[in-house]
Amino acid sequence: MFRLLQYALSNRLSTMMPWLLILGAALCVCIGCSDGTSTSAYPNRDIRLIVPFSPGGESDGFARLISNAIREHNLLDVSLYIENKGGAGATIGSREVKDADPDGYTMLILHEAMMTAQVSGKADYGPDAFTPVAASGKISMVIAVSEKSSFQSLGDLMEESAKRPEQLIFAANLGAPVHYAGLILESYEKGSRFRYTQTGGGADRFAAVKGRHADVSAFSFGEYIRYKDGGLRALAIFAEERNPKAQDIPTAKEQGYPFVHSNMHFWWFPKGTPQSHVDLMSGVIQQALKVPEVQETLDKLLCEPVFIDGREMKSEIRHRLASMQRVSAEDRTELPDIPFWVGLVTLGCFALVILEAFNKPSGIEDQASDDS
Template identity: 25%
Template structure:
């Protein structure tokens, strides 16, 4: 009897050991959760004061103010090469979970045009948060509608000038789309900034300009400028409520919106990516983001998680390459 009890107890102990080993194996298979253990570098590949800088700073402020991360996000501006310098820095931080970067359309066009070393697919896609809108503006009273400007361009190819901030930027892609799908030949004139574009248009040196909403809303409110076409998928509110989209005007493929997202270095851990996705998701649900950023600057909310963002980036890259090829062929 005692011998039988001893055998039973031994079997029970062995079963317990096996179960314990199994649970340890399961625990080992489960990836450890990530939370920042030190300050995170939030790279802005452009100079202070620009759109990407504002984007990063308001996100960092929201995340720290609401304690969505225990450690601080430190804004680090690395301008140069139309985003190439900042992208190269982020790429060099392979496997670092404490480095993230603002990633926008301009960095993609810079890579396509200048054949820079770091393309979009060499970084880790984390999340897209918003779309920045584009509008075609003219002096108030010069052209009452886009059809008038289009007729002028068709009557005088390469003479109707549209200004934009820089060569190979999103502004030039917008003009390239117009040329590609309307049958006209507008002449793109690059400037160093949207402020210079506005000054040139107000001075009568160019016929029209490409603007983000916050770059022209004051002049529209003052009655000096009118917007005659929007590159988004739906009309904007406030002073832009009467501006039709190009889709409404019959040009369904004339759509361009600047994406504003976040990427990380190569080989960022899945746990870190998951942490940052959730931190930014919480940030976009705050009133500060919705009112002080999106509504104030007329941006469109467009939240994409890593896989959807990766797919989106591939589609945008092909779209930009096609437009740039058209521009080069003109």
């Protein structure tokens, strides 16, 4: 009887084995699909958004505006938290994103400094090292001087720059869009050459122009509106036509310098990020731009709430790169960062004083020598 039962069970198991294997394989697939790394589960943890500038600037403010809208209106199940990684013309932060895992959990927001850094040689990579997500917000640029400056028009400034090449100081963030605004302007006035000084962000450039440490600089329209009452005078706006909210500022074009330029905030993922992740975040950014509070804030900053997705963004990037490649930032004498060098010299003098104090024999040492 026992042998008969054993034979029956063995025969039954051999018949069921193929079905058990199929069931096991299906179970493994189901478990794999429920894993946190699945595309369908994205995102299942917070997403880090790197702003490659210090807190308080325009890029930082724009990033926080979008991040807050996403959180307050539940546009994502997770947070889009901001991490500021400023320095080296935005290349410290952009390089970190470039080298990050392409898993959709590290993003970058960076305007065309991505391109200017490559064209100027400050970075050995450019847009091709990233996956474009979206472009959002369009804001014109303004060229401005101190309200005490003798320059009353863009023509006055450019003619003087041609008469005295490399004598007028242009406060810039070298390799960034502001720097290229100056270079492109030069290309419209024969013999014109500014002397560029590494100054930094909008607040630093404003301080340099206001304090007459620099003759001129360029600002985003939002920056200009923020600082104009502090002592700035706009000479021109780089737009097709005058802005309805600043009709007193003439365009560069109407003054004989057909330079039209606007800045946009570009969103990037590391190269190789799944397209499904890119599309999802692109859609979230687009939704955030439609939030009434966001549109109200952008309107105050004179920033158009435009949006283009990653595919269209590639065409925009090509167009901007072609414009930048008309000029070259090479072979140009640049003034040093004055505060940096003053600080360095002061530190060196302080170190020499300390060394001299250490090397000078003390009275105790003299007495010890005499006693010996």
